[in-house]
Amino acid sequence: MTFPPVPVPDLPTRETLTPIALCFPLRVRDGVPEVLLGLKKTGFGVGRMVGLGGHVEPGESDAEAACRELAEECGLTTTVDAVSLAGVVDFHFPAQPAWSMATALFTTRDWTGSLTETDEIAPAWFPHAVLPVERMWADAEHWLPRMLAGERQHTVVVLADDNETVRATWSGPLTL
Ligand SMILES: Nc1[nH]c(=O)nc2c1ncn2[C@H]1C[C@H](O)[C@@H](COP(=O)(O)OP(=O)(O)OP(=O)(O)O)O1
Numbered sequence: 130m131t132f133p134p135v136p137v138p139d140l141p142t143r144e145t146l147t148p149i150a151l152c153f154p155l156r157v158r159d160g161v162p163e164v165l166l167g168l169k170k171t172g173f174g175v176g177r178m179v180g181l182g183g184h185v186e187p188g189e190s191d192a193e194a195a196c197r198e199l200a201e202e203c204g205l206t207t208t209v210d211a212v213s214l215a216g217v218v219d220f221h222f223p224a225q226p227a228w229s230m231a232t233a234l235f236t237t238r239d240w241t242g243s244l245t246e247t248d249e250i251a252p253a254w255f256p257h258a259v260l261p262v263e264r265m266w267a268d269a270e271h272w273l274p275r276m277l278a279g280e281r282q283h284t285v286v287v288l289a290d291d292n293e294t295v296r297a298t299w300s301g302p303l304t305l
Pocket residue numbers: 149151172173174179180181182183184185220265266267268269286
């Protein structure tokens with residue numbers, strides 16, 4: 130089966146998109162599960178609450194990139210053995226195709242170091258039940274709660290021509 134099952138015309142294949150890896154540290158505080166997100170202070174998506182991460186460099190695995198970006202953006206150190214692939218999301222920006230990304234989502238419960246605000250990110254913990262969706266990309270509510278619930282999904286998001294609102298989304302079990 131091709132994915133998504135009802136493609137938007139001319140949607141490029143995932144292999145042609147810019148590879149991005151995100152790392153979501155998870156913890157439990159007072160019995161409440163929490164996830165680490167970050168306010169983007171510079172660059173793409175400035176002012177939004179995002180998953181920590183960024184571009185996968187040539188020769189680097191997605192997991193290696195997720196670990197490197199986590200350390201660069203908030204000072205926490207984890208390892209490829211301590212992160213788990215929790216899903217993937219393809220973000221398509223048809224009005225700005227160079228922005229389109231194939232994003233690997235990793236979670237980790239095992240890290241060292243102290244949380245630090247950097248020039249790029251102001252990190253903050255959020256209970257799964259109180260995600261800052263109003264400060265996130267509009268598509269986040271389509272994939273982040275499901276990832277946090279443990280569903281390993283392949284989600285495809287197509288942004289509208291304003292590059293902000295959601296034109297279409299599909300999700301299916303991760304088979305990559
Ligand atoms: N539609 C979307 N929905 C969403 O939730 N996050 C999105 C998104 N489009 C982009 N992002 C986020 C994911 C990630 O945090 C960031 C993309 O990575 P960036 O371009 O910020 O990488 P950087 O330029 O910071 O990476 P490096 O230059 O490699 O450090 O934008």
